[in-house]
Amino acid sequence: MSPSAAAVVQGLALAALLVLSPAGAARQARRPNVVLILTDDQDVYLGGMTPLKKTNALIGEMGITFLNAYVPSALCCPSRASILTGKYAHNHHVVNNTLEGNCSSKLWQKIQEPHTFPALLKTMCGYQTFFAGKYLNEYGAEDAGGVGHVPPGWSFWYALEKNSKYYNYTLSVNGKARRHGENYSVDYLTDVLANMSLDFLEYKSNFEPFFMMVSTPAPHSPWTAAPQYMNSFQNVSAPRNSNFNIHGKNKHWLIRQAKTPMTNSSIQFLDNAFRKRWQTLLSVDDLIEKLVKKLELNGELDNTYIFYTSDNGFHTGQFSLPIDKRQLYEFDIKVPLLVRGPGIKPNQTNKMLVANIDLGPTILDIAGYDLNKTQMDGMSLLPLLRGDKNITWRSDFLVEYQGEGYNSTDPTCPGLGPGVTHCFPDCVCEDSYNNTYACVRTLSASWDLQYCEFDDKEVFVEVYNLTADPHQINNIAKTIDQEILQKMNYRLMMLQSCAGATCRTPGVFDPG
Missing domain, CATH: 3.30.1120 (Arylsulfatase, C-terminal domain)
Incomplete structure (x- = not known):
């Protein structure tokens, strides 16, 4: 027997003894697993969940859909920092997508990363933790430690260097750089993340609860669909709702400066972007199906919470702004949030005002951690997930x-x-x-x-x-x-x- 195999067997034997003890068995029985799927730039206002038929069926219809879920900052890095820390931007100090704006900077690493909810899950709650995908936009920057930096709190780390891509990217595999090319079968990032996730579920320890965070590039630009989906949605165009291609009168000067009506080339561009965004989401839908099937095959689905959300919304032609996020309006700050898991009744909707700063407190609450020990700004959603009665809930939040x-x-x-x-x-x-x-x-x-x-x-x-x-x-x-x-x-x-x-x-x- 090789030394590495012997070490695995010894570890499994020790874990088995722990779980067979009364304390170990009780701990196993009461601590659920958690999976968090985070997409990149997926709106809900413009129908962003429409392509995700499997996701809606496997998470939404089997659990709860929050109809008023928001992000306090409609930009990737500040929003992701809010998810990880449970804090508003003025408390985690990540203000934009640059190192100068504290995005994955040395200061972020020193002050905030040790106190993220995954760090607490691993060190205080005994969870094995797995990350795969886009972390923060400047992650991997040479001035901030490069891809050798693995944030505290992660047992398994497969993080994308810098911003979302689908091909020709570098992953940090537990601190070691792995370069990927442009071969669909081995390099398409959404599928790579799916396969890494399935491998984790196959080979992880069965004697500790787990937390998985899978952060897809889709539907962020450059909107590269998998080959089998490149011809999907050919008759779809961006929604022509009542704020499409109109002048943003009585608004901040930045909105007023947009040219109205938009040129035909601008409209063609945003319609094409809209279609491509939906095409990229079809691979996310496949990822969700694979994950749920694997959890079911492992006998772990009934004891696993699955959260599905996005880091911000998006606009395509609203107030004649072509494509982007970062504005204060519903199309940019409202996001999907679907949750299934133990004790959540199927086919529910909830109209309470929730925000991504609530995800960290919720997941720590699920793990049994005392939220009074944190400095988080958000609230645990667990009472809403369980359907508790007479809940006192917020009526506002900060953007x-x-x-x-x-x-x-x-x-x-x-x-x-x-x-x-x-x-x-x-x-x-x-x-x-x-x-x-x-x-x-x-x-x-x-x-x-x-x-x-x-x-x-x-x-x-x-x-x-x-x-x-x-x-x-x-x-x-x-x-x-x-x-x-x-x-x-x-x-x-x-x-x-x-x-x-x-x-x-x-x-x-x-x-x-």
């Missing part, structure tokens, strides 16, 4: 974003001057340094409201009554009751400085 922009002029659009970024050839720009805003998103028995302030010279304000105006066309900041404006302004200031429990205090429209 915040720090605009990206540079002192230099964008070479694509020199006439616009310095400060703009992410510009398209027809000089419609998706971001600027003063596209910096904070909002209170409220959903209560009497109000469905969004109040936003921009940190610019105008101190521009946008307010939307989503009951009357679900597509946020009419900014009512100048006509809404001034008393409500004052209350929302005060609530916004409070949330912008909150931390931990103070982020969960009653909102403006809470009873009492």
Whole structure:
């Protein structure tokens, strides 16, 4: 017997003795496994879940779909940091997708990574933990340790260097670089993640509960579909809803600068992007099916929670903005959230206001960890998942974003001057340094409201009554009751400085 095989047998024998003891058996019986599937840039507002027939059937119909799930920051790196830490951006300090914006920086690694929920699951709860896919946009940067850096809390680490790709990428395999090319059968990233996940489920220890986080590139650009799906959805185009290809009147200047109507070439471009995004999601749907089947084959499905969500939404032509995220509107901040697992009744929907800062507290709660020991801003969803009665829940949360922009002029659009970024050839720009805003998103028995302030010279304000105006066309900041404006302004200031429990205090429209 080889030394490595002998070590495996010895380890399994010791684990068997532990689990056969009364304490070990009881621990096994009560601690569920958790799987978190995170997609990249998948909206719900524009029908982003439509291609995922298997996912809807295997998770949504077998569990609960949250109809009002949001992200506090509609951009990849700040949103992912919120998932990992359970904190708003002003508390984890990741403000954009750059190292300078604290995305996977040395400071992030030192201050935040040791306290993420996976680190607590592994060190405090005895979970074996598995990560595969996109981590943070600047992960693997040479100035931040390269792919040799493996964050604390991960037993098995298969992380993508930098941003989403489908071919020609590098993975950190437990700190060692593995280069992939462009051969579909061995390199297509969504399928590689599926196969790695199945291998983990095949060869992991059966004597510890596990947590898996699988973070797919889809449906992020460059929208490269698997070969068998490249001709799917040929008759599909971006939805022509009431805020499509219209001027964003009474909105922040960045939205007003978009050219209306859009050119035919811009519309063709975004329609093509919309189709390709859906095509890439078909491979995610296959991944979900494979995972669920493997869990069922292993006899572990009934004791496993499966969460499915995205890091932010997306827009394709809303207010004549071609394609991107990072804006304050529903299409960018609202995401899918589907959950199945022990004690969750099938075919449920839930209208409570939930956010991605709740995922960490929820998963720690499932593992039996005392949430009072954390500094997280979010709330555990476990009472909602179980269907507990008479729950006191939030009526609002904070949305915040720090605009990206540079002192230099964008070479694509020199006439616009310095400060703009992410510009398209027809000089419609998706971001600027003063596209910096904070909002209170409220959903209560009497109000469905969004109040936003921009940190610019105008101190521009946008307010939307989503009951009357679900597509946020009419900014009512100048006509809404001034008393409500004052209350929302005060609530916004409070949330912008909150931390931990103070982020969960009653909102403006809470009873009492």
